[in-house]
Amino acid sequence: MAALLGRKILVGISGGIAAYKTAYLIRQLRGEGAQVRVVMTQAAEQFITPMTLQALSGQPVRQSLFDPAHEAAMGHIELARWADLILVAPASADYMARMAAGMADDLLATICLATEVPIALAPAMNQGMWRNSATCQNARTLLARGVRLWGPSEGDQACGESGPGRMLEPEQLMQLVRQVFSTGAAAGLKVLLTAGPTREPIDPVRFISNRSSGKMGFALAMAFSAQGADVTLITGPVTLETPAGVRRLDVETALEMEAAVMSEVEGCDIFVGCAAVADYRPAHAVGQKIKKTAQTRDIELVRNPDILAAVAARAKPPFTVGFAAETERPVEYAQEKRKAKGVDMIAANLVAAAEGGFERDENSLIVLWEGGRKDLPMTDKPHLAQLLVTQVLINYEKKHSAEDT
Ligand code: C5P
Secondary structure, three states, X not given: OHHHOOOEEEEEEOOOOOHHHHHHHHHHHHHOOOXXXXXXXOHHHHOOOHHHHHHHHOOOOEXXXXXXXXXXHOOHHHHHHHOOEEEEEEEOHHHHHHHHOOOOOOXXXXXXXXXXXXXXXXXXXXXXXXXXXXXXXXXXXXXXXXXXXXXXXXXXXXXXXXXXXXXXXXXXHHHHHHHHHOOOOOOOOEEEEEEOEOOEEXXXXXXXXXXXXXXXXXXXXXXXXXXXXXXXXXXOOOOOOOOOOOEEEEOOOHHHHXXXXXXXXXXXXXXXXXXXXXXXXXXXXXXXXXXXXXXXXXXXXXXXXXHHHXXXXXXXXXXXXXXXXXOOOHHHHHHHHHHHHOOOEEEEEEOOOOOOOOOOOEEEEEEEEOOEEEEEEEXXXXXXXXXXHHHHHHHHHHHHHHHHO
């Protein structure tokens, strides 16, 4: 509760039917001691009245960029500086597009462009609009600039359709606002991750590998770090930049990855095995380049160690999270894999699906644990990583509080 006491929150409202939920959100924010100022776009007024929001926020509601009386009281730049957090809820497709383009064509857009404080958007729109590649591109642009995307969730929509695009419920948004002002949900936690493919040498110039890009593992490292965790990322060969604040160790083979993990795992709280570790390696890597003399050639393969299972089998294992890429029956196979490897949680995805999976920017996941399941919608990997990290932290806390009692 104390997290919000005295915090200054500027709530932006753009045009969407979900604006009615923002009225509850404002009431809850004030109920926990936050100061709230509301800025509406012109379209928002079609869905909720300034009078309602003025009554709930206890402050005059700002609508126009060119309002001499309001500007004299608190100018738009002052307003942008006043806030500790800007939350735009609902954030319409149009608003996201204007923000991604850096427009300053109304008061809310101008404030978001001028501010230096964290900005969070709670998208709300028709599922087709959310899935449209223009909106996906805008979401990516905003995420890359450090804007937080909270939601959307999936389900029935006011337009009668069903799919991703529902604004998160006020209580879910409250939880995320509290997280911003707590020291970070993962503060003090040591997180170790593996990412990318491994390369198993056949000879000095050839190797066995796979299509893993490392994007999901890097996005997870970034999301844990953003939550205040102390993150170490052990990665196979990828062409990705190291996320800010993350310690990165580069390896090539499964055996090198195993050695690196085993020397880093002691004392870590959460281990996430996101790497696509090659299951087999050539039994003998040849010292010289193999000549193409023979018509056929056999390469004997031997099993690589299962790094995730080895971490989970330690005497005092960290909270372990694995991935399962399946081509069919993902829930069944992933649950079996989770049990066989002895891990706490497993994130399954269908790699046969046309969208998502290896080498793609988007993915969807079914997260499974003992007696529980959470479906995460098809979305950008950075966004999906934020959702997965939230779920991992919830389950980690549950396991800990159960162990402590
Ligand atoms: O058994 P499978 O390869 O499908 O399991 C996938 C999960 O196990 C992933 O989390 C992956 O990082 C991990 N894994 C591992 N070491 C291996 C094989 C898989 O850590 N040798």
